[in-house]
Amino acid sequence: MLNTQLVEAGKRQRGRLLINGVIPFLVLVGFSLSPFVYANQAILFQMMAFMALAQGVNLLYGFTGYLPFGYVGFFGIGAYGMAISIQLLHFPGLLAVVMGGLLSAIIAIIFLPLLRLSGAYFAISSLAAAEVLSNVVSNSAMIHITNGPYGEQLTQSYHPVTSYVAMVIVLVLTTVTVIFIRNMPFGRALMAIREDPVSAAMAGIAVVRSRSIVWLLSALIAGLTGAIFGWHLSVFYPNTVFDLNISILAIVFTLFGGYGTVTGPVLGSIVLYGLYNAIGISDPQYFQLIYGLLIVALVLFLPGGIISLIQRRGNYVP
Amino acid sequence: MKSTAILGMAAVLLSASLAGCGSSPSTAPSAKSIKDITIGTLYAKSGAFATSSMPEYSGLTFWASQINKTGGVYVKALHKKVPVKIVAYNDQSSATTATTLYSQLITVNHVNILVADFGSVLTSVAVPIAQEKKMLLFDQTGTGASFFTPSNPYIVLTSLPTSGLWPTSLAQYLIHKGYSRIAIVYATNDFDQSQDQTLVSKLKAAHITPVYNNGVPTSTSSYSVLLNNMSHTNPQAVIELGYPNNDIAFLQALKASGDHFNMVFTIFPGQLPQLFVSSVGPSSINNTYTYPAPPLLTFSHVNYGLNTAQFDLAFKKATGQSTNFLSIAGYNTGLIIQKTLSTANSLNQLSLRHAVSRFSGSLSTLDGTFKIDSKGAQIGETLPVGKITTNSKGRVSVQFVTSPNS
Numbered sequence: 063m064l065n066t067q068l069v070e071a072g073k074r075q076r077g078r079l080l081i082n083g084v085i086p087f088l089v090l091v092g093f094s095l096s097p098f099v100y101a102n103q104a105i106l107f108q109m110m111a112f113m114a115l116a117q118g119v120n121l122l123y124g125f126t127g128y129l130p131f132g133y134v135g136f137f138g139i140g141a142y143g144m145a146i147s148i149q150l151l152h153f154p155g156l157l158a159v160v161m162g163g164l165l166s167a168i169i170a171i172i173f174l175p176l177l178r179l180s181g182a183y184f185a186i187s188s189l190a191a192a193e194v195l196s197n198v199v200s201n202s203a204m205i206h207i208t209n210g211p212y213g214e215q216l217t218q219s220y221h222p223v224t225s226y227v228a229m230v231i232v233l234v235l236t237t238v239t240v241i242f243i244r245n246m247p248f249g250r251a252l253m254a255i256r257e258d259p260v261s262a263a264m265a266g267i268a269v270v271r272s273r274s275i276v277w278l279l280s281a282l283i284a285g286l287t288g289a290i291f292g293w294h295l296s297v298f299y300p301n302t303v304f305d306l307n308i309s310i311l312a313i314v315f316t317l318f319g320g321y322g323t324v325t326g327p328v329l330g331s332i333v334l335y336g337l338y339n340a341i342g343i344s345d346p347q348y349f350q351l352i353y354g355l356l357i358v359a360l361v362l363f364l365p366g367g368i369i370s371l372i373q374r375r376g377n378y379v380p
Numbered sequence: 381m382k383s384t385a386i387l388g389m390a391a392v393l394l395s396a397s398l399a400g401c402g403s404s405p406s407t408a409p410s411a412k413s414i415k416d417i418t419i420g421t422l423y424a425k426s427g428a429f430a431t432s433s434m435p436e437y438s439g440l441t442f443w444a445s446q447i448n449k450t451g452g453v454y455v456k457a458l459h460k461k462v463p464v465k466i467v468a469y470n471d472q473s474s475a476t477t478a479t480t481l482y483s484q485l486i487t488v489n490h491v492n493i494l495v496a497d498f499g500s501v502l503t504s505v506a507v508p509i510a511q512e513k514k515m516l517l518f519d520q521t522g523t524g525a526s527f528f529t530p531s532n533p534y535i536v537l538t539s540l541p542t543s544g545l546w547p548t549s550l551a552q553y554l555i556h557k558g559y560s561r562i563a564i565v566y567a568t569n570d571f572d573q574s575q576d577q578t579l580v581s582k583l584k585a586a587h588i589t590p591v592y593n594n595g596v597p598t599s600t601s602s603y604s605v606l607l608n609n610m611s612h613t614n615p616q617a618v619i620e621l622g623y624p625n626n627d628i629a630f631l632q633a634l635k636a637s638g639d640h641f642n643m644v645f646t647i648f649p650g651q652l653p654q655l656f657v658s659s660v661g662p663s664s665i666n667n668t669y670t671y672p673a674p675p676l677l678t679f680s681h682v683n684y685g686l687n688t689a690q691f692d693l694a695f696k697k698a699t700g701q702s703t704n705f706l707s708i709a710g711y712n713t714g715l716i717i718q719k720t721l722s723t724a725n726s727l728n729q730l731s732l733r734h735a736v737s738r739f740s741g742s743l744s745t746l747d748g749t750f751k752i753d754s755k756g757a758q759i760g761e762t763l764p765v766g767k768i769t770t771n772s773k774g775r776v777s778v779q780f781v782t783s784p785n786s
Contacts, residue, residue, distance in 0.1 A: 104483030104509070108476065200568055202595045211568040211595075213504065215526045220508050295479060296508045297526075299501055299570065301598070302475040339480065 082245065082380045085324055086237040089113075093230050103226060109335045110229045111291050115312035116319070116327035117236045118283035123313070124321035125243065125252040126273055128177070131185045131309055135192030136166040136281040138304035140288030142199055145214035146207060155219050159228060159289040166285020169195065170278050177273050189306075196304035213299035214292065225294040232286050239279065240324050241380070252276060253322070311335075314353070317360055320367025324380045329368065416463045417453060417721065419444070420491030422481050424502065427473025431624055431655060432706055433498040436520055439710020440495065441466055442695055447718060454722045457731075467491055471502060479505045486513045492727060493518065493717055498706065500524035500543075500570050510534050516729045516736075519756075520713045521706070524570050528755035534729065536736050537758040538716045539709040539747055544574040546671065546763050549782040550645065551582035553669075553765045554617060559643065563592035563615035565606055565630070567622040572598075575621050575647075591615055600626060603633035617643035624648040624655065631660045631668070645669040649768055650676060651705035653776040662770035672766035672778040673705035674747055683744045685715040691746055712747040719743060 096106050115137065123129050143165030147158035176187050202210045243249040254262040255269050263269045292298055311334075319330025334353075341349045364370060369379050423437035424430045444464045447453050452463040467489050471478040478497060482505065485491050494510055495518045496503040503522025510517035517535045519527065523543040527535060554562060562583065566576040573595060580593060591613040596606065603620075607630075610618060618641045620630040627646040634644065649656040650670035657665070678688045686694060691711060692703045701707065716736070724735035736752065741760065743750040751760025766778035 101487035102480065102483050103487070104480040108480055197597060200597070202568055202573060211573045211598075212524075212526065212570045217508055217511065217529070217532070220512065222512060295505055297504045299475070299504060301501065301569075302505070305474065305476060307474060308476065 078378060078380070079245075081378075082241045082324065085241070085328065085380055086234045089237055089328065090230065090234050093233070097226070103222065105339055107226055107229055107294055109331060110233045111287050112311055112315055112335055113328060113331040114229070114233045114236045114283060114287045115308070116315040116331050117233075117240050117324075118280045118287070119312045119316045120321050120323075120327045121240060121243065121276055121283070122280040123316065124323070124326075125249060125256060126276055127256040128180070128273075128277075129185045129313065130188045130280070131306075131313070132188035132190065132192030133280075133284055133312060134304055134306060134309040135188070135195040136170065136284035137288035137291070137308055138192070138199065138300070139169050139195055140166045140285030141292030141298065141303040142208055142214070143285065144289035144292050145216060148216055148219050149209075149214065150207070155221055155224060155293055156228065158219075159286060159293060162289025162292070163282050163286035166288070167278050167282045170281030174274060174277065177270075177277060189309075192304065192306075192309070196300055199304070200300035208300075211300065213297065213302070216293065216296045219293065220296040222294060225290050229287075229290045229294070232283075232290060236283050237324060237328070239283075243276075243279075244322075244324060244380075248272065248275075314357060316367075318356065318367055320369030320373075320379070322366075323369050326367050326369045326379075333368075414455075414458065414462060414492070414727075416465045417455065417493065418465050418467050418489065418491040419493045419495055419717065420467045420485030420489055421495035422469050422471045422478055422485075422497040422502065424473040424497060425470045428623070428625065429473040429498050429502060431652070432521075433473070433502070435652075435701070435704055435706040436498045436710040436713075437468065438699055438701060439695075439707035439712070440520075440714050441468075441710075442698055442707070443711045443714025443718075445698065446694070447714070453718050455727070456722055456724060457726045471497060473502070475501055475505050478502050479509070482506045482509050486510075486515050493721075493732075495713060495717075496520055496522055498522075500527075503527065507532070507535060514729055516732050518713055518717060520709055523758075525574065525757070526570075528753075528757040530755055533733050533756070535756045536716070536733065536752060537756060538713045538750070539758065539761065541758050541761055541763070542574075543571045544578050545759075546647075547575050547579040547582065549763060549765050550619070550671075551579050551586075553782050554583065554643075555586045555588065557617075557643070559616045560588055561614060561616045562588065562590045562619065563610040563613055563617070564590050564594075564619045564621065565592070565603070565610065566595050566620075567598040567600065567626050568595040569598045569623070571623070572621040572626075579619070579621075598623060598626065601629045603630045604637065607633050607637050607639060611637070611639045611641075615641060617641065617645065619645045621647060624652060628656065628659045631656070631664045635660065635664045643669055645765075647671060649776075650766065650778070653768075654702055654704060654774075657770065657774040657776060662772065662774045662776075665768050665776070666770045667767065669765055669767050669781070670778075671763040672780065672784075673763065674708045675703050675705070676766065676776070676778045677748075677764065677780075677784055679744065679746060679748055681744050682746055684719060685711070685745050688746045708747055712745050712750075715745050716743075716750060 097103050140162035144158040144162035147153040147161040173191050179187055199208045200211045204210055251267045259269050315330035315334050316327045320326030372379050424433035444466050448463050452461040455462050469481040471481055494515045496506045498521050500522045503519050506517055507527050511532050511534045519537045523540050525542045525544050566572045592610050627648045649665045650672040675688045695703050720732050720735050724732045741751040749760035753759050764780050764782045764784045766780045769777050
C-alpha cells in the first residue's frame, strides 16, 4: 500500500517536473519562431520584456508579498548601466547588458533598507526610490556620465536581431529561475515568510537573508531586461525607461495571470499585452475601460488571478 | 493532464494575440500596383503631449483631405495623381508604445511614407527603426540635435530648427536691451536644456552671467518657490524654458505671486496662444515675450500651398478648430511630402530623400523657408522674439522685437 503511494507520488513529481519544463520550452520555441510568422518584431520584443518583468514582480510579490510599484527604477538603471558601459567603457553590447543587470543589483543593495517597510509603505517608498533614480539620471550635473536630460543615443551599437535573441535568453533564464525557486525549499520558505514572517522566523527561516536574495534577483531580472530594452531601442530619454506605466503593466500582468505561479505571469502577459495591441491601439479608451474593470473584478472576485480558477478545483498549475 | 491543456491554451493565445495585432501582407506592393499613397503616422490623444500632438495631426489630415479633393497627390514616379490614405495610431504619449506602432506601420502596414509624432521624445524611438528599415522619416517637430547625423540619410526635419538654435534671437535681444541681471529656469529635458545651454553661452560671450540658472524636472507643476528664489536675485528679465504644461504652471504662479519683472519670456504662448488664453487668462500673457510662430508670424512670400490667411479660413471651415502653429506644422509636413512625391523619380526611400535635398531652399510655405542641411536638419526657418499683447476678448497679437527674417 505504502509502496503504491510512493510510486504514485514519484510519478506525480516527475509529471510536475515535465510540465514545469514545458513552460520555458514553449517560451523559447514560441518567441524564436514568432518572427517568421509575424513581421512586427517590436511587439514580440516588448511582450517578452513585459513577461520577464512580470516574472520579476512575481518573484518579489508572489513569493514575499512585497509589491514593488517602483520596479521600473531597476529597469531604467539597467538601461543606463548598459548605455554607460557602451558609451564610456566601450564595452560590446552583450557585456554592456550584463553590466546593466549588475548595476541594478548594486542599486538594489543600496535600497535594501526599504525591505524594513511593508505593505503600502513599501509600495510607496519603492515608487519614491524609482523617482529618485530617474531624477539623478536626468540631472544636468550627471551630463558627463548619463548625458542628463538629453538621453542616450547608441545607434552605433543598434542590433535589433541580437538584442531580440538576448531577450529570448533572459526570458527563458528568468522563467527557469522562477521554476527552480518555486520548487525548492527556498521557495517554500519565502512563501512562509509571505504568509507570516514572525512564524517563519520562529521556525528557523532566515527571513532577512531570504528576502534580500529575492530582492537582488528581482532587481537583476529588471536590470537585464531594461538593459536589453535600451539596447533594442538604442535612442531613449530618461522618461522612456523610467516610465511608471512599465511598473504598472508588469504588476497588472502578474496579478491577472496569478502571482506565486510560473504560468500566471506568462499567461497574463500574453492575454493582456495581446489585448492591448489588438484593442488598445485602435480604441485606447475602450481598452482602458476594460483594463479598469478587469482590475476591479480581479481584486474583488479573483485575487489569485485567472490561474486560481483552475487551482480552486485542486489541479496543479506550474 | 489539465496543466498541459493550460500551456497549450497559452500557446494558442500567443498566436491569437499576435494575429489580432494586425494583418500582415506578405509582400510590399509594387509601384505599378499602387492604388493610393499610404502615409503612416502616430498621434497622442492622451498624455503629456496630447495638446501639441493633436493639432499637428489635424493639420496633416487636413492636408490629406484637401489634396484628395483635387484627385490626390501627383506622384512623378507613377506619372499620375494618386489618392492619399493616412494610417494612424494613438501612442498615448508613450515612447514605449510608439516603438511598436512605428514598427507596425513599417513592417505590417507597409506604408509608403513615415511621419513622426510631435516632439523629440516621441520621435526619438522612430529614428533608429526608420534607419534600420531604410525608411525616410518625415520628422515634424522632433528637434533633438542628436537625431541628425551624417551617417543617417533617412530623416528630414520639416518644421522648426533644431532646439539648440532657437535662443539665438532671444540672446540677441537681451544683449541689445542691456539686461545684465537675467534669471533662467528650464525644464531638464533635451528640448529645453539645449536652449538653456545656447542662451547661457551666448550671454557669457557678451560678458553676462545669469544671476539665476536652474533646471527643474519636466513634471514640475508649481513654480511658486522657484519664482520666490528668482525674485530675490532682482532680475530684470526672467526666462522660463519648458513645455506647454511648464509654461502654463509658471505663468499661473507668476500671476499669483504678484511679482513684476521688466521682461518675462516663455516659449509656447507663441505657438499655442489660444491654449494659454484659456488656461491662464489673457492678462497673464499680456506684455510677456515669446517666440511667435505662424500664424502669429506670417510670411508674405509663399510659393507652395495655402498662405496663412487662406489656411486659417479653410482649416476652420473643415475642422471647426482654430489655427495654431502645430496645425500649420502638420499641414506643412503634408506640403513637403507633396513636393517630394511630385519631384522624386521613384518611390524608393533614398530617392525620396534626394528629392527633398533638391528642392531644399527653394520652397516657401506658410511656415517659412524650407531648407535642410546635409544631415536633414531644418535651417531655413527662424524664430524671432515678440511681445504679446492681448485684449479683454482674448485676441492675441504680437509686436516683433527682433527681425522675423533674421
